[in-house]
Amino acid sequence: KAGVTQTPRYLIKTRGQQVTLSCSPISGHRSVSWYQQTPGQGLQFLFEYFSETQRNKGNFPGRFSGRQFSNSRSEMNVSTLELGDSALYLCASSLEDGSPLHFGNGTRLTVT
Amino acid sequence: QKEVEQNSGPLSVPEGAIASLNCTYSDRGSQSFFWYRQYSGKSPELIMFIYSNGDKEDGRFTAQLNKASQYVSLLIRDSQPSDSATYLCAVKSGGYNKLIFGAGTRLAVHP
Numbered sequence: 001k002a003g004v005t006q007t008p009r010y011l012i013k014t015r016g017q018q019v020t021l022s023c024s025p026i027s028g029h030r031s032v033s034w035y036q037q038t039p040g041q042g043l044q045f046l047f048e049y050f051s052e053t054q055r056n057k058g059n060f061p062g063r064f065s066g067r068q069f070s071n072s073r074s075e076m077n078v079s080t081l082e083l084g085d086s087a088l089y090l091c092a093s094s095l096e097d098g099s100p101l102h103f104g105n106g107t108r109l110t111v112t
Numbered sequence: 113q114k115e116v117e118q119n120s121g122p123l124s125v126p127e128g129a130i131a132s133l134n135c136t137y138s139d140r141g142s143q144s145f146f147w148y149r150q151y152s153g154k155s156p157e158l159i160m161f162i163y164s165n166g167d168k169e170d171g172r173f174t175a176q177l178n179k180a181s182q183y184v185s186l187l188i189r190d191s192q193p194s195d196s197a198t199y200l201c202a203v204k205s206g207g208y209n210k211l212i213f214g215a216g217t218r219l220a221v222h223p
Contacts, residue, residue: 033209033210035213042213042215043213044213045211045212048208048210050208055207055208055209056206056209058210090155090156094209097208097209098143098204098209101146101158101202101209101211102158103148103157103158105155106155
């Protein structure tokens with residue numbers, strides 16, 4: 001069974017631009033979560049989607065948004081990029097509530 | 113703010129020894145606990161999960177949970193240099209699938 005697939009793997013953007021990251025979960029997994037990982041803050045929860053509904057949101061500004069499609073694929077968008085948004089963005093999928101999260105390879109975003 | 117605490121390390125152990133990684137959490141209502149391994153430049157990889165008090169073994173790995181003490185640990189037996197990585201403790205917080213991660217413990221296994 002294929003794992004969680006994230007695209008693109010690397011992105012370089014400039015301040016003020018916006019970016020969209022994509023995630024395809026493991027087949028059959030309907031829960032998709034997004035995390036930001038930085039050296040200073042570690043892994044921080046962004047949001048979680050299930051059946052196209054956002055169920056949980058972390059403490060990030062409104063510039064960070066996401067959505068999930070009917071096939072469980074998910075996208076996250078960051079608008080008006082700031083230097084501090086440079087990070088590894090990780091998507092994870094889960095079969096059901098409480099079951100383990102399986103992470104994709106991540107998208108490394110660099111904002112210059 | 114619900115927290116998960118880990119010693120950042122590095123924890124240095126000789127090859128063949130037992131590595132013991134510890135984690136404490138603040139949310140008494142937490143029910144699900146996970147250990148992830150992360151190699152430098154890679155994404156987290158699930159190692160173990162545990163839901164009930166006691167021990168859970170899988171190969172060279174043993175997860176231990178003590179809810180009364182709000183403590184979860186990971187033991188790695190017969191440590192190998194390939195085990196050198198950062199180990200992340202994660203606790204399910206609140207409803208659904210939100211995980212709170214510790215900062216991770218860096219493990220170095222030397223030959």
